[in-house]
Amino acid sequence: MATLQTRATARLMMSPAVILLFLWMIVPLVMTLYFSFLRYNLLMPGTEEFIGFLNYQYFLTDPAFFTALGNTLMLVGGTLLITVIGGILLAIVLDQPFWGQGIVRLLVIAPFFVMPTVSALVWKNMLMHPVNGLFAWIARSFGFQPIDWFAQLPLFSIILIVAWQWLPFATLILLTALQSLDGEQIEAAEMDGAGALSRFYYLVLPHMSRAITVVILIQTIFLLSVFAEILVTTNGGPGLQTTNITYLIYAQALLQFDVGGASAGGIVAVILANIVAFFLIRLIGKNLER
Amino acid sequence: MARSVTTQRKLTFTILGWAIGLLIFFPILWTFLTSFKTEGTAVATPPQFLFFDWTLENYHEVQSRSDYMKHVTNSVVISVGSTLIGLALAIPAAWAMAFSPTKRTKDVLMWMLSTKMMPPVGVLVPLYLIFRDWGLLDTRLGLVAVLTMINLPIIVWMLYTYFKEIPGEILEAARMDGASLMKEIVYVLTPMAVPGIASTMLLNIILAWNEAFWTLNLTAANAAPLTAFIASYSSPEGLFWAKLSAASTMAIAPILIMGWFSQKQLVRGLTFGAVK
Amino acid sequence: MGSITLEKVSKSFGTTAVIPEIDLEIVDGEFVVFVGPSGCGKSTLLRMIAGLEDLSGGRIIIDGKDMSSEAPAKRGLSMVFQSYALYPHMSVYGNIAFPLKMNGQDKAAIDKKVKDAAHILNLTNYLDRRPGQLSGGQRQRVAIGRAIVRQPKAFLFDEPLSNLDAALRGNMRLEISDLHHQLKTTMIYVTHDQVEAMTMADKIVVLNAGRIEQVGSPLDLYRSPRNVFVAGFIGSPRMNLIEGQEAAKHNAVTLGVRPEHVRISKTEGAWKGTVGVTEHLGSDTFIHVQVDGIGKITVRTDGDFSTDFGQQVFLTPEPARLHRFDANGQAI
Numbered sequence: 001m002a003t004l005q006t007r008a009t010a011r012l013m014m015s016p017a018v019i020l021l022f023l024w025m026i027v028p029l030v031m032t033l034y035f036s037f038l039r040y041n042l043l044m045p046g047t048e049e050f051i052g053f054l055n056y057q058y059f060l061t062d063p064a065f066f067t068a069l070g071n072t073l074m075l076v077g078g079t080l081l082i083t084v085i086g087g088i089l090l091a092i093v094l095d096q097p098f099w100g101q102g103i104v105r106l107l108v109i110a111p112f113f114v115m116p117t118v119s120a121l122v123w124k125n126m127l128m129h130p131v132n133g134l135f136a137w138i139a140r141s142f143g144f145q146p147i148d149w150f151a152q153l154p155l156f157s158i159i160l161i162v163a164w165q166w167l168p169f170a171t172l173i174l175l176t177a178l179q180s181l182d183g184e185q186i187e188a189a190e191m192d193g194a195g196a197l198s199r200f201y202y203l204v205l206p207h208m209s210r211a212i213t214v215v216i217l218i219q220t221i222f223l224l225s226v227f228a229e230i231l232v233t234t235n236g237g238p239g240l241q242t243t244n245i246t247y248l249i250y251a252q253a254l255l256q257f258d259v260g261g262a263s264a265g266g267i268v269a270v271i272l273a274n275i276v277a278f279f280l281i282r283l284i285g286k287n288l289e290r
Numbered sequence: 291m292a293r294s295v296t297t298q299r300k301l302t303f304t305i306l307g308w309a310i311g312l313l314i315f316f317p318i319l320w321t322f323l324t325s326f327k328t329e330g331t332a333v334a335t336p337p338q339f340l341f342f343d344w345t346l347e348n349y350h351e352v353q354s355r356s357d358y359m360k361h362v363t364n365s366v367v368i369s370v371g372s373t374l375i376g377l378a379l380a381i382p383a384a385w386a387m388a389f390s391p392t393k394r395t396k397d398v399l400m401w402m403l404s405t406k407m408m409p410p411v412g413v414l415v416p417l418y419l420i421f422r423d424w425g426l427l428d429t430r431l432g433l434v435a436v437l438t439m440i441n442l443p444i445i446v447w448m449l450y451t452y453f454k455e456i457p458g459e460i461l462e463a464a465r466m467d468g469a470s471l472m473k474e475i476v477y478v479l480t481p482m483a484v485p486g487i488a489s490t491m492l493l494n495i496i497l498a499w500n501e502a503f504w505t506l507n508l509t510a511a512n513a514a515p516l517t518a519f520i521a522s523y524s525s526p527e528g529l530f531w532a533k534l535s536a537a538s539t540m541a542i543a544p545i546l547i548m549g550w551f552s553q554k555q556l557v558r559g560l561t562f563g564a565v566k
Numbered sequence: 567m568g569s570i571t572l573e574k575v576s577k578s579f580g581t582t583a584v585i586p587e588i589d590l591e592i593v594d595g596e597f598v599v600f601v602g603p604s605g606c607g608k609s610t611l612l613r614m615i616a617g618l619e620d621l622s623g624g625r626i627i628i629d630g631k632d633m634s635s636e637a638p639a640k641r642g643l644s645m646v647f648q649s650y651a652l653y654p655h656m657s658v659y660g661n662i663a664f665p666l667k668m669n670g671q672d673k674a675a676i677d678k679k680v681k682d683a684a685h686i687l688n689l690t691n692y693l694d695r696r697p698g699q700l701s702g703g704q705r706q707r708v709a710i711g712r713a714i715v716r717q718p719k720a721f722l723f724d725e726p727l728s729n730l731d732a733a734l735r736g737n738m739r740l741e742i743s744d745l746h747h748q749l750k751t752t753m754i755y756v757t758h759d760q761v762e763a764m765t766m767a768d769k770i771v772v773l774n775a776g777r778i779e780q781v782g783s784p785l786d787l788y789r790s791p792r793n794v795f796v797a798g799f800i801g802s803p804r805m806n807l808i809e810g811q812e813a814a815k816h817n818a819v820t821l822g823v824r825p826e827h828v829r830i831s832k833t834e835g836a837w838k839g840t841v842g843v844t845e846h847l848g849s850d851t852f853i854h855v856q857v858d859g860i861g862k863i864t865v866r867t868d869g870d871f872s873t874d875f876g877q878q879v880f881l882t883p884e885p886a887r888l889h890r891f892d893a894n895g896q897a898i
Contacts, residue, residue: 009471010390013382017446018398020379024439025405031416093310098303104311106550110318113549115500117520118538122321126531132333134320141336167314169560176557214561225409228502228517232524249411253418254507263415270412277407285400462618463651467665467712468639477664481655 029270035263042257055264064240064248065265072244075159076223080216082163087170087215088208092200094171095178105175112168116228123161124150124233154234154242161229166222170215177211178204210283217280224273245269318542325349325535332531348536357511358519358537365515365541367430368505369498372437373445373491379438380445381487385479387446388453389461399450402443410503421508428510436508437498445494448559452486453479489555492548499545516541567629568719568752569594570615575624577610577776584610585776587624592720592754592769597746600756601763601799602773608756609724611773615754616645616722629719639668644713645722648729650705652697652712658684659693662711669716683711686748703734710745720752727762739765760800764788772796794895797822803852805889806863818890818898825852825866827887832873835880839863841873855879 036055040048059065094105111119127134128149136146149157181204189199227246230236236243236251243251249269253262312319324332326344352358387395417436418427426432456479464478502517509518520541523534549556570592577585585607592598600608613619615626617638625634633641644665652661662683666676684690687707697705706726713721723742727735743766746753757763763770764784772779772787772795780792784800791797797805805822813821829835830853839857846869853865853873863881873879890898 007390007392010386010392013386014398017379017383017442018402021402021405021439021442025408028413028416028420029408031419032413035415090310093303093307096299096303096307098300098307100304100308104307106553107311107315109549109553109556110315110546112556113496113500113546114318114542115517115520115545116502117506117517117524118321118542119317121520121523121534122317122538125529125534126320126324126332127317132335132531134337137335137337164314164317169556172553173557173561218561221407225411225503227410228506228521231506232521246409246411250414250507253415259415259419262411266409266412266415269409273407273409273412277404280407281400281404284403285396457649457651459647459649459651460653462638463645463647463712464653464664464668465618465638466616466643466645467716468668469664470668473668478653482653 032263032266032270035259036267038260038263040259040263042259051260055260056268059261059264059268064243065245067240068243068245068248071155071240071242072224072246074155075162075226075244076220078156078159079163079166079223080219082159083166083170083219084212084215086163086167087174088212090167090171091174091178091208092204094175109168109172111164112166112172114165116165117232119165120161120229120232123157123164128157150234151238154238158226158229158233158242161233162223162226166219169219173211173215174208177208181207213283214280217276217283220276221273221280224269224276245272318546321535321538323535324531325539327532327535329530329532332535348532349540352533352537352540360512361514361516361519362540364430364433364509364513365499365517368433368437368513368515369495371430371434372441372498373494375434375438376442376445376494377449377487377491380442380449384446384449384453385475388450388456389458399447402446406440406443414507418507427508428513430513432508433505433513433515436504437501440501440504441494441497444497444559445490448490448493448555449483449486451558452490453483455486456482489552490559492552493555493559496545496549496552567594569629570720570752570754571627572611572615573625573627575611575614575626576622577607577614577619578622583622583776585614588776588778590771590778590781592752594752595750597743597753597755597766597768598771599763599767599769600754600771600773601760602758602779603799604758606773607776608758608773612645612722612724612754612756616643617641642716642719643722644716644718644720645724646706646709646713646726648725650697650709650726650729652705652708654697657694657696658689658700658708658711661697661708662689662715665712665716679715680711683715686714686745687711702730703738706730706738707741710742714745714749718751720754723753723755725757726755727757728759735762742766761802764800770800772799774799790897791822791889792897794820794822794891797889797891797897803864803866808860808863810860812860813890816888816890819893820891820895822889822891823883823887825864827884828863828865829882829884830855830865830867830871831880831882832877833880835882837863837881839879839881841875841877841879844873844875853879855881857881 037050037052038048039051039054090108094101094108125133130136130146130148130151133146135149139146147153185203186199189203194202225246226244227250230242230244230247234242236247245265246269249262249265252258252265323339325348326346327338327342328345328347331338331342387399421427421432426435460482461474461478464474469477499515500517502521505515505517506521509515520534520537523530523537572588572590575585575588576583588611600611602608610619614621617633617636621634625632627633628641628643653664656664659680662680663676666679680693681690684693687710689704689707689711692700692704697708700708709726726742727738730738739762742755755762755766767784769781770784770787771781774795780787780796787796787800791800794807798807801824803825805824806828808821808823809819813819837857837860839855842854842856842862844854845852849869851867851869851871853867853871855863855865857863865881892898
């Protein structure tokens with residue numbers, strides 16, 4: 001296999017994908033970096049000039065940035081909390097033998113395939129609507145005052161929607177990990193007198209720890225960029241209550257046409273994502289070597 | 291492993307499992323049911339679950355909207371097109387990395403993965419400007435290009451993990467048997483790789499179909515796929531729940547079915563082989 | 567025809583030399599076995615002959631022609647892989663026909679050759695099956711069938727029996743030897759199992775750390791190992807290797823004696839010892855004796871001999887069958 005001729009062919013076959021991806025990554029990124037040092041507003045053409053770190057200064061000292069950063073962390077953290085814990089519990093239930101297991105599995109993973117705009121609108125209108133929504137009806141049936149979700153708990157409502165979309169992902173991956181657990185190990189532990197709880201704590205949880213890490217890291221990458229759900233439900237409001245970093249930059253770029261400021265924000269977002277990516281890449285890289 | 295399971299335990303988990311499954315699936319089911327109601331029944335209190343006058347009127351109405359078919363076509367063209375181009379680029383690359391790995395193969399793979407980590411907003415501005423200047427805004431071509439690049443790392447990775455599972459000895463055997471590189475690919479590699487390629491394709495069509503950052507930001511009326519079309523229901527048409535439901539059902543049904551078929555590959559594709 | 571000559575063949579990965587330099591002559595029709603511990607470079611050497619690995623230096627000459635940089639398919643060799651490397655999506659027929667199809671032969675000729683090969687290998691009833699539906703031994707035969715239809719100058723076998731269970735391995739050993747007698751084609755066979763080497767080879771090449779330790783017929787190697795490595799590697803159970811005073815008595819640093827060349831007695835002998843574990847094989851008995859002042863000695867004796875654990879016995883090596891080695895491990 002490892003002959004000179006095959007190696008040359010291999011390089012040739014890799015180059016289109018590698019070159020295109022390289023361009024795709026580097027060209028816009030360099031442009032973003034360049035714009036971030038310019039005063040550049042699409043509404044005021046011809047006024048572009050180099051202003052050093054001023055855009056960064058504006059962006060990072062803008063109170064909206066801190067609100068958005070806080071919202072982003074809440075959104076990521078809240079969603080992770082729900083999906084990881086829910087995913088572990090669901091995976092354990094789905095791993096038990098019961099009638100119709102396969103169908104239930106399909107039901108559980110279904111939300112993952114629903115496009116974000118659909119799930120956001122369905123939840124917002126048909127479930128969370130304060131008057132006609134299903135939740136409101138349930139609340140009233142039990143004699144409670146219905147919650148006006150997007151007015152009273154806007155960020156939590158979005159977390160709920162996003163968590164619903166990502167719960168299947170966590171469940172499916174944790175279930176896969178759970179199923180790869182060696183049955184003989186469990187039986188050996190049973191022979192050693194370990195009860196169900198200690199088996200879970202000493203065997204199942206350590207076995208799933210890698211999968212849990214993968215779920216957390218990959219979801220974080222995607223959750224940092226939640227966009228469509230916010231756009232179609234709240235437009236970042238009320239006020240800035242549901243504006244995350246992604247939405248903030250979007251608004252700055254395509255609503256206020258402040259290219260320079262949005263670019264500075266973009267670079268900040270890239271740096272934030274890279275902190276997570278660093279750990280994820282190391283984890284996956286380690287896995288490659290086995 | 292022949293573990294004994296008592297019927298009672300099985301029954302308990304059957305009830306629990308189905309309860310959870312239906313709860314999670316409920317929003318989809320509810321959308322499906324609502325799509326057959328009249329607008330009046332859709333907002334009725336108390337809600338009508340099954341015993342209402344089923345009607346196909348909403349489907350007729352959504353489809354009679356002049357632009358509906360255009361958005362469907364856009365979705366199909368964009369998701370299938372970007373996947374096919376992605377495959378054409380990725381198959382040779384993944385083949386090379388799986389079967390003639392060098393010291394740098396791992397680095398290349400990791401680097402490809404890292405491009406996937408880039409938050410889209412980081413490049414939103416320049417891409418928007420490039421698209422504007424090149425006249426790619428609101429074109430299918432532009433979206434196909436963007437989605438190809440976005441999903442290329444996943445395609446390469448998935449194919450790589452599938453190709454890796456084809457034992458190298460088999461390709462060596464083919465080479466000993468006198469197969470040229472072309473014949474090796476046609477007679478040996480491709481038939482063995484087809485299942486993997488098929489599931490990679492399926493998963494990437496799903497991902498491209500549901501992509502909702504670039505499709506919302508780079509399209510307006512002409513190239514908008516279903517994601518953007520549905521987003522247009524956010525206001526004020528969102529008040530027409532039955533029509534929203536019908537449009538949603540049509541937008542998600544084909545992908546949901548494909549997704550169910552590809553559920554095994556989903557794990558591999560989305561975790562970059564870290565969990566199989 | 568199928569003579570293969572290796573001239574100063576070497577292989578290194580980066581700065582590490584896996585095979586420093588090897589010269590070897592393989593005569594047409596010979597059954598040559600490369601044997602050695604894992605990691606000794608025997609598979610690498612075979613793959614270099616096949617053309618699946620580049621040479622770092624030297625030449626490979628097949629039938630008088632320098633084939634060092636020729637593509638694998640052009641060398642006229644067939645290979646049977648350890649994992650069989652059958653094409654899982656083709657039937658048995660398709661697998662065996664594949665090299666002929668690649669060769670551009672016409673359908674009728676292919677059909678005849680495949681059926682002939684299937685007949686020789688008892689695969690006639692399985693031609694429509696997929697490899698996945700076959701047993702290990704049958705897959706092995708398909709791999710061999712795929713190799714023989716090409717009528718190669720030589721067959722290369724890369725540990726072909728290591729995935730089979732013990733009983734099948736014995737059968738396949740016989741079948742491959744049989745095939746060699748029928749075809750009279752050169753065969754190069756790589757294994758780490760010295761029993762396979764002894765039973766099948768015309769010529770054994772013992773490799774260690776990329777170097778040839780000794781080349782010779784099985785009995786040559788058995789009777790006169792050139793050094794301690796070969797002495798310890800060839801023969802089962804292993805030769806007893808004694809160092810220290812007892813060896814010095816025979817003017818050697820290491821003294822070797824095979825278990826079958828030590829006589830055991832309950833009453834008298836040269837060495838006195840205590841019986842440890844006894845392994846009864848039925849035909850033979852292996853007795854592990856702790857000899858005073860020498861150490862553990864394994865003795866092979868007839869199947870009816872019985873002793874008890876801890877019993878005192880006397881051992882006498884046959885003087886004519888002693889092997890003496892110097893400080894460098896070379897035979898004296």
